[in-house]
Amino acid sequence: MDDLLREFITETNESLDVVDVELVKFEQEPNNATILDNIFRLVHTIKGTCGFLGLPRLEGIAHAAETLMGKFRDGAPVTQEAVSLILTSIDQIKDILGELEAAEGEEPQGDDSELIGQLENMSAKADAAMAGGGAAEEEAEAAAPAEEAEAPAEADAAEGGELPEQALERPLRPGEVSLDELERAFQETEIEVEVAEPIVDVEEHVEEAEEPAPAPVAAKAEEKPASKAPEKKKAGEGGEKKAAGGGVSNQSIRVAVDTLEHLMTMVSELVLTRNQLLEIVRRHEDSEFKVPLQRLSNVTAELQEGVMATRMQPIGNAWQKLPRIVRDLSQELEKPIELEMIGADTELDRQVLEMIKDPLTHMVRNSADHGLERPDERRAAGKNEKGTITLAAYHEGGHIIIEVRDDGKGIDVDRVKAKILERGLATESEVEKMSDSQIHKFIFAAGFSTAAQVTSVSGRGVGMDVVRNNIELIGGTVDLRSVTGKGSSFIIKIPLTLAIVSTLIVEAGGDRFAIPQLSVVELVRVQTNSEHRIERIKDTPVLRLRNKLLPLVHLSQLLGIYEGEDADNAIDADNGFIVVMQVGSQTFGVVVDGVFHTEEIVVKPMSTMLRNLDMFSGNTILGDGSVIMIIDPNGIAGAMASHASSSVAEAQEEEQEDLQRKSINGQNAISLLLFRAGAPEPKAVPLSLVTRLEEFEVSKIERSNGRDLVQYRGALMPLVYVNDGDCHKADGTQPMLVFSDAGRSMGLVVDEIVDIVEDRLDIEVGSERPGILGSAVVKERATEIIDLGYYLPQAFEDWFMRKEMDIEALTKKVLFVDDSSFFRNMLTPVLKAAGYDVTTCDSAQDAFDLLENGAKFHAVVSDIEMPQINGFEFCESLRRDPRFRNIPILALSSLVTPASIERGRQAGFDDYVAKFDRPGLIAALKDVFSGEMGAAA
C-alpha cells in the first residue's frame, strides 16, 4: 500500500471520529452553523480525497451524505432519523476503510446503492420539508449555495438529479489527471522540500472546495502533488514520519508508536546509566568528570522529559467515541442521556490511554444501562427526565483521576447482597456485617452482574471484573461510591505513565524495596514521645492516626524475611516508620526499618520464574547498580488481609501454648470482666464468654409472662438478675452483659461494669452458692467468679441443666479437646473449679502434637463433632498407641443416642457425656479417676 493511501486512511479515520462527535453535538444544537460547517468540511474533504485516490464506493457514500448535510445547511429541519442515517453512512465508510486497509489499498467490492438511495430520499424529504414548511429561503437560493459549496465535480450533478451515477463515476473526469501522472508529479516535485508546506493541504483543500472555482479539480490535482511530495520525501528519510493533515493550526508530524517506544526504552536506559555514573562520581570527591557529568545529567533529564512529552496525549482521545456510543445507547434503551465531559485535555501516557479506553467505554455503557433509570422512574423520583453521565479527568499528585459518574439510582445494595449469596461469594452472616461500600466492592467480582435481564448492552456478567483487572494491570485502582437514589461514581486512579514510576525506597529486614508512590498516602514517624504511638489490641499492632485505627504489619513479616526470634516483636513500638498505604478502600500501615528517598524508576518486568510472586510487580536497577524489587501494593493488600487471619490462627496457637505453659505453672491468665451486681463486692466472668456489653434505656425493658425482656436484634432477649429479687434501675440506662450461643441471647443485668483485667483465674475457694463458681483473687481483691452455667438456663430452661457440683481437690491433669471456643471457655473454668489442671486444644491434631511432645495427662476429654479428625478417630488412634492405651478418655457430645454411645464405646472411650451435662462430666471424671486409682491400688 503506498504511503499516500496509508496517510489517507489514517487521516480519514481521524476525521470520521471527529464527525461522529460533531454530529451528535449537532443533533442537540441543530442551529449551530459552526458545527455543521465543520462536519460539512470534513465530509467534503473525505469525499474529495476519495475521488482523487480513485475510491468510487467511498466517494459515492460521502457525496450522498454530504448532499444531505448540504440540505441542513440550507435550513432543512434536522431530524434524528436523518442524523442516524448519516451516522450509518459514516460507519459504512469506516467499514470500507477498514477493508481497504486490510486489502492493502484495494477498495472492496460491494453495493452501497441502498444506503445512497436512502440518503437521497432523505435529501428529497429535506427539500420537501423546506419547500412545504415555507422555509425562509427560496428554493432557488437554497439550491445555489448547495452547489457552490460542493466541489465542482459534483456541482452539475446536484442539479441534474442523477447524483448516484455521477458520484460513483471514476477517475478521469475532464481536467483530472491519472494516478500515473500524479506519481510522476511526485517524483518531479520531490526536490522542492519545504517543511512548513505540507500542513496546509487540508486547509487549502477545503477552501478551494468551498469556493466555486471553475475547474478546481485540475488545480487540486496539481496542488496535491506539490504538497504531498515533501511528505513523501520525509517518509523516505525518517521512516514513518509524515505530515499531519488533521491539525489545521499547529504544526505536527506523525511518528510511529514503535519509534517512540524504542526511544523511550533507550532514554530509560540512558537515565539508568546516568544514575550509575553519578553514583560513581559521588564517591570520588574532586573528579574531573564532575562538571561534564552534571551537564550530561541535565541533558538526560530534559531528554527524558521531552520523550515523555511525545507520548502524552489528551485523554479526550480516549473519550472520542463515547458521545456516539451514548447517543446510540440512549436510543436503544430509550433513555435520554446527556454526556458531560470535563477535563478532556488532561494529558497522559498513550500506553495508559490505550489501556483505559475499553474499561472506560464499558463503564459508560454500564452507567447508561444499569445506572440511569428509565425516564418515567426518573420523573417519579423527582429528577430531570434526562439522565447525565459525567466523565471527569484531572491530575492529582503524579496520577490521573478519571471519574465516571451518573445521576441514576445508585447501586441497589439489597440486590447485590442477594447476588452475593446466590453466587456463594460470602455467607449470610458475613454479608450482614459488611458495610455498604464493602458490598459495592462485589460488583468487581468475577461474573457479577446485577442487571436483572441480559440486555444487548450489559448484564452478561463479564463486566466490572474485567474493568478492574485492566486498570490494575496498569498499576491503577478503581473505587466506587454510590448513594442510593443519587447515583454512583467510579473513580479510577492511574499513573501518568507506565514506563517510569515514582517510588519510595524503604528498608526492611536488611533489604531495600521500592514502594510505588501511587499507593502511599503518607509517612508516619513513630517515636517514644511523638504524638503517634503504636498500640496493641492483644498482639495486633495498630496505629491511632487522627480519627482512624490503622492495622499495622511489618514489611519483613509480610515478605517472610523477618530474622528475629519472635515475629511479634518485629514492630518496635518506640521507633519506626510507617508507610500508610491505600489500595482501593483498604488503608493500612506497613512498618519499615528505614525510609531513604523517592526515586523515579523504570520498571522492568520480573523474570517468568518469579512472576508468580504477588508481592512484587517488577524490579529495576537503581542508581548504584543494584537491583531492587518493586512492591506490588495490590499484593501487599491481599497479604495484609490474609496476614490478619493467619495471625488470628497463630494467636490461637499461642494462646494454646500459653494455656499449656501457664497451666503447668498454675498461672492461667485470662481476661476477666469485672462488674458489680446486687452487692458491692466485685464479680467476674471470663471475658471470652461475654458476647457483648450493652446498655438499654430502662424504658425499653418490657415485662411479659412474669419476666423482664428487651427487644434485641429483632428478637426478645430475656433478662436475668444475678440475685433473685434484684431488679433493674428505675430510670436511665441499664448496663448488661449479653451472652449468645446458637442464636439465643441472654442479658445478665448488672449494676456497673467495672473493668476488664488480665489475671490468672485460680478459684481458691469453691462455692456452694448457686451462681458462683467460687472466689478468686483478681486485682488483689477477692472476687466472685460467676457461674454462667447457672444463669443460662434461667433465660432458656433447656439451655442446659445444672446441678451442684462437687469440688474435689484433685490435681489431675486433664486435656480438653474441643473445636468450639464457646465450650472451651465454658467448661475450662468448670473443670478448673472442680480441681483439675486443664489444658485445652482446639483440634485433635493439636492434641496429638501435644501428646507426641511428651505432655502427660491423666485424662482426656474430647468433643466428638470436630472438623478434620473427629472424636472417634482421635480416640481410636490414641488407643492404637501403646503409650496412650490406658489413659482414660471421655467423649463429650451434643448428640447422645444409644447408637452414638455404642460407637463411642467401640472407639475406646471410657465414658460418653452429653455436652451440657456438666455435673455428669465432673462425675464421669471422678469415676474414671477413682477406677484408675482403684486399679492402681
Add this chain to the structure above:
Amino acid sequence: MSVLDQKITTGREAASDMIQYVTVVIGGQLFGLPISQVHDVFVPESVTRVPMSAREVAGVLNLRGRIVTAIDMRRRLHLPPLEEGQMMAVGIEYKHESYGLVIDTVGEVLTLPSASAEPNPTNLDRRWAEISGGVHRLDGQLMVILDVDRLLGAMFTEPMAAA
C-alpha cells in the same frame, strides 16, 4: 571470557557429533554445560534477595544493565552452602530471559563425543537425575551433563504448584 570466545569458534568447526562442554564444579562434583548455552561467566555481586521466591532462587542481580535471576545450584542440588571462597556464576538464556547459575568454580572447556555420554545411573538421587542429561566418563572422574531446560523448566512448575 576470551577463552570461551575462542572455544566457541573452534566449537563451530568441531564435528557435529562432538559437543563442547563448559565444566563447572558444584560441591566437588564436575558438571558440564553445553557451551552453546553458556553466554557469560561472571562473579555474582550484590545479589538482591527475592523474598517469597523458591528457595533455589539466590536473588536477582544486575549484569551489565540486564536483570538476571540467579539460581543457587548448591541449593538446587540439595547440597550444603559453600563455606568460603568466591562463588562464580554461569550466565545462560532460557526462553529469552537471562539466568545465572551460581556454582563453585568454572573449569575448562571439554570437547566430548556425544556418543560417549551414558544415561543416568538408575540409582542416582532423584533430585539430581531430574536435571542431569547423562554422564560422561572422564579420566579419573565423572562429568554430569546439566540439562538446562529441565533444570529451569522444573523450577517454573514447582512454585506454581506450590502457590
